[in-house]
Amino acid sequence: MLRIRVRYDLRKVHAPTANLHESPKRPIYNNCHPSFETIHQARNELHPVILLQQHINRGLKRYAHMTGREAPSNLELRANIHKRMHISSTSPGSRKHAVNKRYNRGTDAANGTTSNGSAGFSEVDSEAALKGSLTPAGKPTADNSLGLDIEANDVGYIATVQIGTPPRDFKLLVDLSSADLWVGGEDCHSEGGGCGNHVFLGAGSSSSFVDTKQQFQVTYGSGAVAGDIITDDINVAGLDLKAHTFGVAAVESVDFSSDQTPFDGLMGLAQSTLSQQQALTLVEALAKSGLIEDAITSYKISRLADGKNDGEITFGGLDETKFDANTLITFDNVNRDGFWEGGMTVSVNGQDLELQDRTAIFDTGSTLIIAPDADATAVHQAIPGAKSDGQGGFTIPCSTAASVALTFGGQTFAINPQDLAFVPVDPDDPTGDCLSGIASGEIGDAKEWLVGDVFLKNAYFSTDVTKNQVSLAKLV
DSSP states (O other), rough: OOOOOOOOOOOOOOOOOOOOTTTTTTTTGGOOOOHOOOOSSSSSGSSOOOOOHHHHHHHHHHHHHHHOOOOOOOOHHHHHHHHHHHHHHHHHTTSSSOSSOOOOOOSSOOOSSSSSSSTOOOHHHHHHHTTEEEEEOOOOOSTEEEOOOOTTTTEEEEEEEEEETTTTTEEEETTOOOOOOOEEEEEEEEBBBBSOOOOBBBBTTTTEEEEEEEEEEEOSSSSSSEEEEEEEEEEEEEEEEEEEEEEEEEEEHHHSSTTOOOOOOEOOOOOOGGSSSSSOOOOHHHHHHHHHSEEEEEEEEGGGGTTTTEEEEEEEOOOOOOOGGGEEEEEEEOOHHHHHHHHEEEEEEEEEETTEEEEEOTTTTTTSSOOOOOHHHHHTTTTTEEEOOOSSSSSEETTTOEEEEETTEEEEEEEOHHHEEEEEEEETOOSSEEESSEEEETTTTTOOOEEEEEHHHHSSSETTTTEEEEEEEEEB
């Protein structure tokens, strides 16, 4: 099959500051075409290969933003979707799961196990992928910590904080590739009218709410928001942060306003040098206020199929009950813009692929791993049964036992094979081929990888703003 590659120029992209009150006839959602960007929805509405391409498209846009390169245009991303439509119309299961039809909501979940993928794609993941549901986290095991709810089959992680006076619960998507916190405002609107069945913030619901009358706009890999910069009180795991500066959205793209989106806003935890609101991130503000000793954020990303629901985000330190202290390694952040990045090597089944000078940009907001085309091809050539689809994606056996590992600072972290299997090509055949959780995205001559939840579920991960360092350890 012919392989089509699109390269992008090396030009920095910055999101402009928007004035919501000046151009009501040109709302931001016009730039966020839902046909290729809306992914926070029930997966039974999408053929698996279309879902994969949506995640790749989102990853490409985030990848370009993080590496200072020009993102692919909407036209190019739509072209990617159209290519996928041709593949999906002829792929296994297409008669039952055509692109223009919904999945059968009454179909039983696929049979499988969750131990090592040897029996195919797990029933738990299959059910969650179809429903796009939210699985609540258990009680955190450390102080200054919040549980991380799981969106669908590990596609996103959501923490709950209390905002305003009186305090109310807001669910926030945790995102390492942005530095702004926002929730929907009481006057929020979207393409479909309002902003869905979410929790909203404003002077009508909070007596401590103060509007600065300054505007902000943030554009993400999928979706965009714009509104006012405000101050209000936030309680984070019992830490009472007064008059924190963040945003309330007056306009949301449908990616965020949909009733099916399981969160009310977003918590950006890159460094504040990236903030479009020109505000401290939540962890930086907690440290500046003396509520925690240092601006450290640590993550245990949970895997739905394990059934533990023990995902957790800790502010000000590390939860030593979550990792093996003998495996803890710390290295300097090599990213100059405010993202979190470190040098790495790559191996498959213990064999070093000899990929030189590679780095990983860590991102909880990305589900997949996006690697340069040649690197992604090299990885899959070493996985028995893997095949390229010719469009930047790959398939692997759902029952693969291949061990793909990333090494940082001399410590090797293997990716559980079940994390490599993103979703079955044919939802009715969980023991056949699965779409791979590692995809290709060639942007310039990049040697950077965008490393999302496919990897991060397999390590304890911590960032330190003050020291500008990243730490990783093996989970227990």
